[in-house]
Amino acid sequence: MVYHVDVTPITKSAAEVFAFDNTYARDLEGLYVPWKAAEVPAPRLIKLNHALAEELGLDAKALDTAEGAQLFAGNQLPEGVKTIAQAYAGHQFGGFSPQLGDGRALLLGEVIDKNGNRRDIAFKGSGRTPFSRGGDGKAALGPVLREYLIGEAMHALGIPTTRALAAVTTGEFVRRESNLPGAVLTRVAASHIRVGTFQFVTVRGDMALL
Numbered sequence: 192m193v194y195h196v197d198v199t200p201i202t203k204s205a206a207e208v209f210a211f212d213n214t215y216a217r218d219l220e221g222l223y224v225p226w227k228a229a230e231v232p233a234p235r236l237i238k239l240n241h242a243l244a245e246e247l248g249l250d251a252k253a254l255d256t257a258e259g260a261q262l263f264a265g266n267q268l269p270e271g272v273k274t275i276a277q278a279y280a281g282h283q284f285g286g287f288s289p290q291l292g293d294g295r296a297l298l299l300g301e302v303i304d305k306n307g308n309r310r311d312i313a314f315k316g317s318g319r320t321p322f323s324r325g326g327d328g329k330a331a332l333g334p335v336l337r338e339y340l341i342g343e344a345m346h347a348l349g350i351p352t353t354r355a356l357a358a359v360t361t362g363e364f365v366r367r368e369s370n371l372p373g374a375v376l377t378r379v380a381a382s383h384i385r386v387g388t389f390q391f392v393t394v395r396g397d398m399a400l401l
Contacts, residue, residue, distance in 0.1 A: 205259040208250045211271035211300035212309075215383070221400060222388060223275040228265025228297055229318025229328065231373070233362025236260040237332070238339060240356050243379060247356070248305045254357070263357040263377050265297070265317045272299045276320035279387035280394055289394045291387060292322025295330065298383055311383045312356065315376040331371035332360055338376060353380040 216223060236259055244251040253259070261267040268274070276293040283291065297320070298313045315338075316330025339355035346354055361373040392401045 205253050205256055205262045206267060206269040208253050209269040209271070209302060209312075211269060211273075211302060211312075213271070213273045213300045214309075215277075215298060215311075216273045216275050216300070219400070221397070222279075222391065223277050223298070224292075224321050225273065226276045226297060226320050227274055228268075228314055228375075230266050231264045231361035231363060231375070234260040234264030234266060234359045234375075235362070236263065237358045237360055237374070238336070238355075240339075240343070240354070243354055243356050246304055246306075247302055247310060247379070249302075259357070260359050263359045264361060264375050265314055268299070274299055274314075276322055277383060277388070278322065278391055279385050280390035281385070281387035287390075290322075290391065293320055294323040294326050295320070295328040296378075308381070311380045313378050313380070313383060315378055316373070317375050327365060329361075329365040329373050330376060331365050331367060332358075332374040333371065335374040335376045338378075342378075351381070353378045355379070 239251060239255045241251045244254060274297040276297055278292045280289050281291050296313055296315045297317050298311060301309050301311055304310050316335060319328035335358050339358055342352050342354045345352045355376055356379050357377040359375050361375060363373045364370040365373045
């Protein structure tokens with residue numbers, strides 16, 4: 192007699208897809224503030240960059256789900272994530288400011304891609320931070336999709352830039368000239384260290400950190 196047993200394949204959850212490291216948070220204390228993304232009511236995945244996910248060694252099928260939408264909205268984060276708002280200086284409105292910073296962005300950490308390169312993953316539009324200076328820290332869907340398209344176009348032209356891994360709507364509206372659908376962009380870059388990162392340290396005279 193032959194017994195047939197139904198076996199359900201074990202698949203990774205969206206949260207299990209990532210293996211994060213956090214060298215920025217670990218090695219550059221003083222250049223960030225630990226901070227959490229604002230919880231959103233009804234995240235929906237609008238676009239997942241399958242080609243970039245594959246390049247990063249991620250399971251796009253596991254990410255292209257309702258759970259993936261929760262992850263890319265910041266409601267549920269994978270193990271190993273240490274969300275931080277980065278501090279930096281820079282020029283704005285024609286003058287130098289000794290402290291700017293991520294007013295609507297958070298660095299999640301780093302992953303090692305299929306080619307062995309370290310890649311930063313960050314949110315944009317994930318809510319207010321200590322650097323928001325009166326802003327709401329949110330992003331609207333239109334600008335999120337525009338950045339997604341422009342980043343991928345520049346990448347296709349061979350111009351190094353940040354790239355978009357995912358875009359989600361949040362289920363809430365953000366107020367600009369009118370009420371617009373809110374969204375969060377997940378960005379990937381070789382590094383989120385800026386010229387302003389060095390300026391931030393230099394203006395404080397911390398040569399050891401510099």
